[in-house]
Amino acid sequence: MIDRLRSLLRPLAPLWMAATLGCGLAAAQPATPPAPVAATTVSSGMASRVLACVTCHGKEGRATQEGYFPRIAGKPAGYLANQLINFREGRRSYPQMTSLIEHLTDDYLREMAAHFAALEVPYAPPPAPQAPPAVLEKGRLLVQQGDAARGIPACVQCHGQAMTGVNPFIPGLLGLPRDYLNSQLGAWKTGQRRAHAPDCMADIARQLTPDDVSAVSAWLAAQPVPGGGKPAARLGQPMPARCGGVDGVPVAAG
Structure with missing residues (x-):
């Protein structure tokens, strides 16, 4: 599986290198949580660049019936970007993911996140309850x-x-x-x-x-x-505690 995913990503190596040179090496080591990603920044050619993603996450990132890999289509762009960077930086552990994105820059990961965040595809009905x-x-x-x-x-x-x-x-x-x-x-x-x-x-x-x-x-x-x-535009009430990587949401006093 990993060899197949690498083969899908290999043609993109020149694009990754160009992104790295354009952004500077410091961009690959963020000191702070990534900035918000606007869905309007989606590249028209990104669909062909994320074939390795949909191999596991399903067509258009809508997940599969096998029951483990999560849906990524329509998730908030900032959340998806945070998670990609967390995989790359080791805050999340899944070797297959890390292997695929370890050389990608922040900007490239944010563009991938914006692509999937902008997708509007239907959800499958939920399975029957699996507990009493x-x-x-x-x-x-x-x-x-x-x-x-x-x-x-x-x-x-x-x-x-x-x-x-x-x-x-x-x-x-x-x-x-x-x-x-x-x-x-x-x-x-x-x-x-x-x-x-x-x-x-x-x-x-x-x-x-x-x-x-x-x-x-x-x-x-x-x-x-x-x-x-679809994610809500705003939370509507203060969060109960401060959370890293979640910017601009008020936190309840006390």
């Missing part, structure tokens, strides 16, 4: 209300009431496979996935028990995606 009603209800309560006694904010406080994310940096949590949600919450919890400090998701994940993770992922994976999954 009591587990699903526990997941719903954590997502919609949190658990103040344990310092766990509701997911909707950051990811939006519709759970479709908020432009430009906060991803939606619906339309994702349960296995993927489980693995990412586990990765936050164990430190295999990190973000720019302050790493609010890591703090939250460490408060979750394995049963919490299972319940949240089961409930989220069983929900239909409203409104075509």
